[in-house]
Amino acid sequence: MLAVPALIWLTAFLLGPMLLVLVVAFLKKGTYGGLLWELDFTHWTQIFNDSYLKIMFLSFVQAFATASLTVAIGFLLAWSCSTLSGGSRKWAIGLIALPSFLNLIVRIYAIKLFVGFEGPLQGLLRFLRIPFDEFYFSSNQSVVFWGMFSSYLPFAFLPLYAAMEKFDFSLIEAARDLGANTVQTVFQVLIPNLKRALMGAFVLVFIPSLGEFIIPDLLGGAKQMYLGNLISEQVLRARNWPTGAALAVLLISAMLIFYFLGARPNGPSSEPRR
Amino acid sequence: MNMNERQRPPVPRWVHGLLMGIIICLYLPDLMMFWRAFTDVQPNGENQWTLKWFYEVFSDPELLDATGRSLFIATMSAVVATALGSLAAIALVKSQFPGQKILQNLAFISLVLPEIVFALALLGWFITMQFSLGSTTVIISHTTFCLAYVITTVMGRLSFFDPAIDDAARDLGASEWQILYKITLPMLKPALASSFALSFLLSFDDFLITFFVNSVGNDTLPVKLYAAIKYGVTPKINALSSMLFVVSSAILLIFFKSSLLGGRSEKERGFQLGDVRLGK
Numbered sequence: 001m002l003a004v005p006a007l008i009w010l011t012a013f014l015l016g017p018m019l020l021v022l023v024v025a026f027l028k029k030g031t032y033g034g035l036l037w038e039l040d041f042t043h044w045t046q047i048f049n050d051s052y053l054k055i056m057f058l059s060f061v062q063a064f065a066t067a068s069l070t071v072a073i074g075f076l077l078a079w080s081c082s083t084l085s086g087g088s089r090k091w092a093i094g095l096i097a098l099p100s101f102l103n104l105i106v107r108i109y110a111i112k113l114f115v116g117f118e119g120p121l122q123g124l125l126r127f128l129r130i131p132f133d134e135f136y137f138s139s140n141q142s143v144v145f146w147g148m149f150s151s152y153l154p155f156a157f158l159p160l161y162a163a164m165e166k167f168d169f170s171l172i173e174a175a176r177d178l179g180a181n182t183v184q185t186v187f188q189v190l191i192p193n194l195k196r197a198l199m200g201a202f203v204l205v206f207i208p209s210l211g212e213f214i215i216p217d218l219l220g221g222a223k224q225m226y227l228g229n230l231i232s233e234q235v236l237r238a239r240n241w242p243t244g245a246a247l248a249v250l251l252i253s254a255m256l257i258f259y260f261l262g263a264r265p266n267g268p269s270s271e272p273r274r
Numbered sequence: 275m276n277m278n279e280r281q282r283p284p285v286p287r288w289v290h291g292l293l294m295g296i297i298i299c300l301y302l303p304d305l306m307m308f309w310r311a312f313t314d315v316q317p318n319g320e321n322q323w324t325l326k327w328f329y330e331v332f333s334d335p336e337l338l339d340a341t342g343r344s345l346f347i348a349t350m351s352a353v354v355a356t357a358l359g360s361l362a363a364i365a366l367v368k369s370q371f372p373g374q375k376i377l378q379n380l381a382f383i384s385l386v387l388p389e390i391v392f393a394l395a396l397l398g399w400f401i402t403m404q405f406s407l408g409s410t411t412v413i414i415s416h417t418t419f420c421l422a423y424v425i426t427t428v429m430g431r432l433s434f435f436d437p438a439i440d441d442a443a444r445d446l447g448a449s450e451w452q453i454l455y456k457i458t459l460p461m462l463k464p465a466l467a468s469s470f471a472l473s474f475l476l477s478f479d480d481f482l483i484t485f486f487v488n489s490v491g492n493d494t495l496p497v498k499l500y501a502a503i504k505y506g507v508t509p510k511i512n513a514l515s516s517m518l519f520v521v522s523s524a525i526l527l528i529f530f531k532s533s534l535l536g537g538r539s540e541k542e543r544g545f546q547l548g549d550v551r552l553g554k
Contacts, residue, residue, distance in 0.1 A: 002454075003362040003371060005358045005362075006377065006421060010384070013415070018391075019400050021394065021398060024398060079346070096297065098495045098523070101475060101523075102479070102522045103518050105500055107303075109499070109515055113307055114303035129535060160451050168418075206387065207388060208386075211388030212391040213482055245398070
């Protein structure tokens, strides 16, 4: 009984909208941006043109790189944190987790300011008399990547830390006693034992970063478009709902693939629930 | 547990070094922003301490409007989401009902759905259903994405409850409603407080979904900030951003304080952190 309001709410404002997207993806675009209620598949062939494919490919590469790096670094940070003593551990976890709770736009703005024309990075380069292009940093893919990495790091770090807390550290001692070095310990003891958590963390970063809109929009200038920007462009500017919905359906299908690979409510990503 | 911790073999030095390095890199831009919010560059190139950027923020009627709107929207969304979400969580943990699986899956989907898809779907839905866009549609949307966070937080807390307490109350003749009002809800207070703080924060900080489902001229603070950054930066943005940073951190403190009041061990809280998965 108690769950009825929430169930109704989520059906009305989550399930309904998602089904609508699925339907709209196969409808025809009206002349003035509206919708015609007849089946149409032509935009499905159009979204696989060269420039869109390039955008999808770049988004995939970007999301893959973000997820790989955040998981790799997040794993090392989680390992480091789990061996710290009580007080400094709390601080370290707090400081790494904090950015994910703060306003994304504020943090992206801070990065923009930092690498910007009057920021300390360019000041340092000038001071060291290293020649550089002043406009290079205003729309730069490595700055976008740093924005992605720093925003998604907590998503990878937190589940990995939770898994690390449950890890049996005597296994590392055993490995050391048997003569394993650090690299062997990491690849033959830690990674195999934390495989599920690592995969869960990868999915947690990969899926949202595939559709990221704000970070490339504010840090990348107009130079390179990603899937998130393309969808918003189609819907808000071009008013081309069927194409926008079709691209959204592609994103959802990417998500569903991971869902069926095992990242579901009782799957690895939410292990510690009960 | 402390015994166990002391026995953990140390990590190589460079891993701790990496931790320090990453934390410094994460906060360096923010510190820079704080410094700029309090300084003014004089014509001779010197930096002078000043509060005038803050003064400018507080004397900008548009920004004050947007702040009021953001606070209203965040409060409304947090109230509705906390109410609906905690009731759903109680039902999910304590009983079996038809639609249980659907509810669980919907909550999960809303946690992992890419934000841009969420935004597009809601906008399309509101247009089709002929809602007029504005604060109401924003509140509905924010409530929708906050619900799953509330359900996860409250369920996490409920799973530590001893079911024997309910049985004891029932033996003593309490009705299901009495159990809910006199036992479950009072015990859930800390979780309800954290759910509220969390929902408030998520709603207050949201940009993308608001950007899609809001009407023109009804901007919230993050949308104003986005426009300001996109089309011409003025120094008062530093002051505004710094204030937002501090306000979010303060709300966050309430969030953690209230889970501290719940009296759980550090380990359990660690798990919940990993479980709730915050962020945009």
